Amino acid sequence: MFPNSFCPKCKKPIEWYDNIPVLSYFLLKGKCRNCSTAISFRYPLVEALTGLLFLLLYLNFGVSFALLRGVILTGFLIIIGFIDFDTQYIFEATTIPLVLAGLFLSLLPGGNPWNSLLGVITGAGILYIIGMASIILFKKEGMGGGDVYLAGAIGAFLGWKGAIAMLFVSFMIGALISLVLIGFKVLNRKAMIPFGPYIAASALAVLFLGDKLIYLAMPLLPRN
Numbered sequence: 001m002f003p004n005s006f007c008p009k010c011k012k013p014i015e016w017y018d019n020i021p022v023l024s025y026f027l028l029k030g031k032c033r034n035c036s037t038a039i040s041f042r043y044p045l046v047e048a049l050t051g052l053l054f055l056l057l058y059l060n061f062g063v064s065f066a067l068l069r070g071v072i073l074t075g076f077l078i079i080i081g082f083i084d085f086d087t088q089y090i091f092e093a094t095t096i097p098l099v100l101a102g103l104f105l106s107l108l109p110g111g112n113p114w115n116s117l118l119g120v121i122t123g124a125g126i127l128y129i130i131g132m133a134s135i136i137l138f139k140k141e142g143m144g145g146g147d148v149y150l151a152g153a154i155g156a157f158l159g160w161k162g163a164i165a166m167l168f169v170s171f172m173i174g175a176l177i178s179l180v181l182i183g184f185k186v187l188n189r190k191a192m193i194p195f196g197p198y199i200a201a202s203a204l205a206v207l208f209l210g211d212k213l214i215y216l217a218m219p220l221l222p223r224n
């Protein structure tokens, strides 16, 4: 938000009427009004994705504290997932506020502060242990510190069962996509693949599907 949005090429600040999500991109035909440099398609893509997910959250949760929690988690996941995809880095400036937000929001009606705290410990703890095991067994870093913080933050929102389900789904998607990419020789075996986008996508899946994925990840869990 600070400073205002500006064109990365000519640096001219973008007026509000040229900064309307999705719409402005098409009205400007994908070009800066001042210097005509092409605007990345990623802007309308991220804007449309955010709008679509917020709409689905509203349809799923109605006007409620669960909607507030969902909107905040989803907004951060989009930011973190796209930045990790680009830079292979998950910034603490995005994950630590998300941990705090999750813990704070669990104090509102419908929340469960103990489950939220346990979710942070479960999500971050499992990835921390996997990261340590990878260093000891394979002598290489398998999990970045940012992934540990991110999994903890998601646990703060989804609770300990949600954190386990999220990790289960993200390893499944991660393994599947990596195998396909290596199979088609898009990547080689040694390539570093950012894990954040898988974690973000899996967290969204658990947010929407909840118990269905929790019982898939933990079939022996007693059903209540």
Ligand SMILES: [Zn+2]
Residues within 6 Å of the ligand: 007, 008, 009, 010, 011, 012, 032, 033, 034, 035, 036, 037
């Ligand atoms: Zn420009």
